[in-house]
Amino acid sequence: MTVKKKLGIIGGMGSRAGACFLQKIIDYSPATSDQEFLEIIYHNNAAIPDRTRAIVYNEPSPIDAILRSVDLFNRNGIEVITLGCITSYYYYRQITEHTSAYVINPLHLIFESIKEDYAGALRIGILATTGTINSGLFHQELGSNGLDIITLSHHDQENLFMRSVYMKNGFKSAHISQEARDLMKRSIDKLSEQQVDLIIGGCTEVSVAISPDVVDFPYIDTLDLLAKRTVDYCYNLEKINYLKEWIRK
Known part of the structure; x- marks a missing residue:
């Protein structure tokens, strides 16, 4: 099997949804043994402020707490990052500016x-x-x-x-x-x-x-689409080649 990319998942937004995403990553992986699964750091960062309340009501921004997870990933050589909350991608640019890892945007x-x-x-x-x-x-x-x-x-x-x-x-x-x-x-x-x-x-x-x-x-x-494409990308599968266009953006 080809060399796999190390994946970081920011969960806790909410916790059940993040766990659902992690389970999908496992389910869609083409692994047949322990060693063939992806190396994953899953951070259930439940301290992240609510994204909707920040956007709609100008309450505390979640970006600093999100970047705490990104810092954890940066220190551990994570190559690909995903977030278990669609609303959090409102902060996509700020996240990508804080890491050299590829942040897959659903x-x-x-x-x-x-x-x-x-x-x-x-x-x-x-x-x-x-x-x-x-x-x-x-x-x-x-x-x-x-x-x-x-x-x-x-x-x-x-x-x-x-x-x-x-x-x-x-x-x-x-x-x-x-x-x-x-x-x-x-x-x-x-x-x-x-x-x-x-x-x-x-x-x-x-x-x-x-x-x-x-x-x-x-x-x-x-979330299901993001899980499938994340697996494709981390396992370097051919059908995800079009994502290279997004990497350059």
């Missing part, structure tokens, strides 16, 4: 996935935190390529999706209630009712709630 992967697997999809529904939506991360990446970005109404965004994530026993909790699961499903139903061609699960908590293999409509799980 926003850079989404358009390629749409072109390859969902050609003709124009109305793209985004299920993500208010921080991600307000920051325009998906709007910038996909809107600039001629796609229409569809989101939930303000009422449904806050009272269905965000509530399912942040409520007591929501998807950021250690124990997830049936009420939270029902609210998440209703938010997906509401988005699909807007005649979208494709839904993107643009929040890592969506990945906790929904398994891509049980969705019966066109759907991209951003």
Whole structure:
């Protein structure tokens, strides 16, 4: 097997989502023995301030705490970094300026996935935190390529999706209630009712709630896509060659 790259994962945003991502990395790895798995430093950095509250309400920025993880990786020769929170990629430039490791950005992967697997999809529904939506991360990446970005109404965004994530026993909790699961499903139903061609699960908590293999409509799980492409890149597999274009950006 070819020489593998050392991977650093910043988790804790939330902890369950980060663990979900780590499990996906293991599941998608082409390893047949202990020694063939990737060398990974997983930092469950639960001290990182909330990204949505920083972006929407100007509360404390998470960047210093994120860079604490990056410093840990820099000291240990990590070559590739990923983050277990889509909203945190709002700080992508600041992160890349702080390390020589390659930081894989899932926003850079989404358009390629749409072109390859969902050609003709124009109305793209985004299920993500208010921080991600307000920051325009998906709007910038996909809107600039001629796609229409569809989101939930303000009422449904806050009272269905965000509530399912942040409520007591929501998807950021250690124990997830049936009420939270029902609210998440209703938010997906509401988005699909807007005649979208494709839904993107643009929040890592969506990945906790929904398994891509049980969705019966066109759907991209951003965390799942990031895990697959991270494995490809760390194992130096041919199909990830197009990422070299993003490295130069």
